[in-house]
Each structure stands twice: as structure tokens, then as C-alpha cells.
Amino acid sequence: MTAAANGAGAELHRLVGERLGERDQRYTASRRQIIDAFAVLARPVTLPELLTRAKGLAQSSAYRNLAVLEEAGAVRRLLHGADHAHYELAEDLTEHHHHLICVECGLIRDITLGSTLERSLDNALDGVASAEGFTPTHHAIDIYGRCADCVPGPPA
Amino acid sequence: MTAAANGAGAELHRLVGERLGERDQRYTASRRQIIDAFAVLARPVTLPELLTRAKGLAQSSAYRNLAVLEEAGAVRRLLHGADHAHYELAEDLTEHHHHLICVECGLIRDITLGSTLERSLDNALDGVASAEGFTPTHHAIDIYGRCADCVPGPPA
């Protein structure tokens, strides 16, 4: 059993607990289950998917806990065309990344751009935003396409 | 009265009508009103906003028409955190652009990157996607921040 499969690293839990503590919220077993699921899956997941991992957790509690975790800055909610929203660990608990979204099956995976590209992109986006009177805080890039399982005619 | 305020350009209407025709759908007055509103506002709008422009159009009809127009490739639906989805003209009826989103008031505006940056970005994104086994079709960049009206401490 890998460290990840065993549960998220102690460091991750410490950070999440800290952020919850700052808001007088407890780091309960349910919330740990959720964070563990994110750490194990390592990709944005929907609430139904999350529930299959966090056995025994009520749907409403999952929604409530995700809201608390999002509020505390430990989780981020993503909205794409899918029926359900996707949730993932906050970027500062992982690393700055973007998303690859399969237009066929809805799968979402993380990707990172090279630091060089990311840096020049950052500057460019800041420039454009400022020119429009916006004070930029962050950005997101989504690449849509077909994942390996959904490309037409895979088998020989 | 400008050409835009007078109604979208004849060319735009011709293209939309053509796409609807290909799917055996009519380009009715209601649909024209919707397209006109997009052309005049020139930014992604929510359904409630659209209804204030398309006087007399029933909410359900607006939703249905937008679905038809999206299906025909004339309109694109955007999902962000807001209560309502945003709609805009399809990119190939306007031009490739990205979005500036105000985290405070939800306003969304279009921006374009320089063609040089856009081109190198395109290549880079294609490369990353392919390396992950994805066959990319398109991409979207969202810059979040505060619009001029929402930056803290504006008045002197």
C-alpha cells in the first residue's frame, strides 16, 4: 500500500486541519475521508464519485463539508458542462495546474505547463487584464478534446 | 442608430439562418431577437438579461431557442460559478477570444490575446494534451479578477 493509498500525507492533513481551525471548524473523520479521496484519486471528482469513496457519508453532509472545505480554502469547485460539479484540492495544497477535459466522457485530468511558458503566459494575461481595467487574481486554462479511451477507432 | 443597435449585421443573420436551415429549423423572429441581443451587448449574457432585451419572449422559449441555436453551432453556453449560465455567439461567428470574469459582480467580458501569443500557446497546449493521450479540439482561458467597478476603494 502506497503512502497515498494509505491516506493523504500527514502534511496535507496538517494543512487542512490548520485552515479549518482558523475558521473554528473541526477536522472530522468525514472531512478526512473527503480529503483522502482527493489525494488518492488525484483528479477532479464529482460528488457521486466521492460518495463511493467516502462510505457511509450522507450526500447532504458531503455537500456541506465540501462547502466548508471550500470556504476554508482547502477545496476548489469546478464547473463544466457536466451534470455534477467537480471538486479538487485547492491549488496551494497541490500545485498550479490546468485541466484536460474529455468532451466525450467528461473525464477531467490535471496538467501543468512548463514554468517558462506559465510565467510568460502569466505576464501576458496580467497585461491584457490590466489594459481592460481588471485587477487579475488568477487564471484557468481548460483544454477540451477526446481522452485516449474516447478517440474514434482505437482497436486495430 | 448604429448598425449594431439596428440589429446584427445582415451577414450574421445570414450565417445563423444558414446553420439553422441545415438542421431544418426556422430562423424565427424570436431567434432573431436573441441573436440581435448578443450582437448588441457583445458580451456573454445570462438568460434573465436576455429576456429584458427580447421583450415578450417566454422564459421557456428562450431556453428552448438557445438550445436549438447551440445545437446549430450559432451559440455557446458558458458555465461559471454564477447562478445562471451565460450565453454568447459561437466563436466562429465572432472571433477566437477568452474571458475576463469579475469575481465580485460576475460580469464577463471578452478579450483576445495577440495572435503571436495565441499561436505559441496553441502549440504548447496541443503538445501537452497529446503527451497525455488527449486529442485536443479547443481551449478556453478564463482570467478572474475584479472589474473596474469592483476594485476596492475607487472614490477619492
Next chain:
DNA sequence: TTGCTTGCAAATGATTTGCACTGCT
């Protein structure tokens, strides 16, 4: 105890759909 958490059931609200009617073609 006090108050954060939780599960269950009921409520909410954007979006969708059933149906009967109007209006092109």
C-alpha cells in the same frame, strides 16, 4: 453543557418538458 456535525426529509431554484394553440409553408 455548548455548539459543531450529521443524516434524513423537505425545500429551492435553474432548467426542462408536456400539452394545446398559433402560424408558417
Next chain:
DNA sequence: AGCAGTGCAAATCATTTGCAAGCAA
């Protein structure tokens, strides 16, 4: 006539919320 389009009212469904009970400090 025949069928796409429309308005109205009712239905859907992800997400949220009220409430009573459980649990940790």
C-alpha cells in the same frame, strides 16, 4: 392540412436547508 414554434404550467434534478440527535471539548 401538417408540422415547427410558442406560452403556460408542471416536472426534473443537483444542490441547499430545517430539524432533531450524536459527539467532542
